Amino acid sequence: MTVYLKEGSSSTVPEFCLDCGTILPYFNELGVAECFNCKRSYKPEDLDGYEMTYVVNFNTYTEKSKEEKDKIEGPVVERRCPKCNNNKMSYATLQLRSADEGQTVFYTCTKCKHKETENS
Numbered sequence: 001m002t003v004y005l006k007e008g009s010s011s012t013v014p015e016f017c018l019d020c021g022t023i024l025p026y027f028n029e030l031g032v033a034e035c036f037n038c039k040r041s042y043k044p045e046d047l048d049g050y051e052m053t054y055v056v057n058f059n060t061y062t063e064k065s066k067e068e069k070d071k072i073e074g075p076v077v078e079r080r081c082p083k084c085n086n087n088k089m090s091y092a093t094l095q096l097r098s099a100d101e102g103q104t105v106f107y108t109c110t111k112c113k114h115k116e117t118e119n120s
Contacts, residue, residue, distance in 0.1 A: 072110050081109035082116070 017024055022037040033042045074090040081089060089107040096104045102120040109115075 073108075076110060079107060081112060081114050083114040084109060084112040086111035 016022065017035040017038060017040060019040050020035065020038040022035050024033050024035060024042065027033045027044065031043060034040070035042075072090050074092045076088050076090050078087055079089040079091075080087050086109050088110045090110055091108070092106045093103045094106070097119070105118045105120055107116050107118065
């Protein structure tokens with residue numbers, strides 16, 4: 001990311017604060033980038049030679065036991081399963097669409113493990 005301080009000069013800003021990990025803003029008119037969270041200030045010369053390192057950890061697949069497969073995850077509500085007519089389903093929610101739209105609810109039958117989604 002390149003930030004223009006004055007006409008003809010530029011400096012780069014790391015993406016995250018070195019102390020707390022918060023996303024850093026652009027340099028202000030005084031040539032300082034101040035972290036919104038921990039208030040640490042960065043000048044362009046403080047960031048010379050800065051290199052960010054990322055570490056990505058992948059989960060490995062392990063076979064689940066029957067007890068783990070049968071375990072109910074999440075809160076349970078009274079909702080009829082369309083497959084087996086059981087009246088209890090667990091659910092989880094995620095915000096998959098834009099922020100001004102409702103969340104997506106994922107239901108799982110506690111008996112037959114049938115899954116369905118609902119956009120609320």
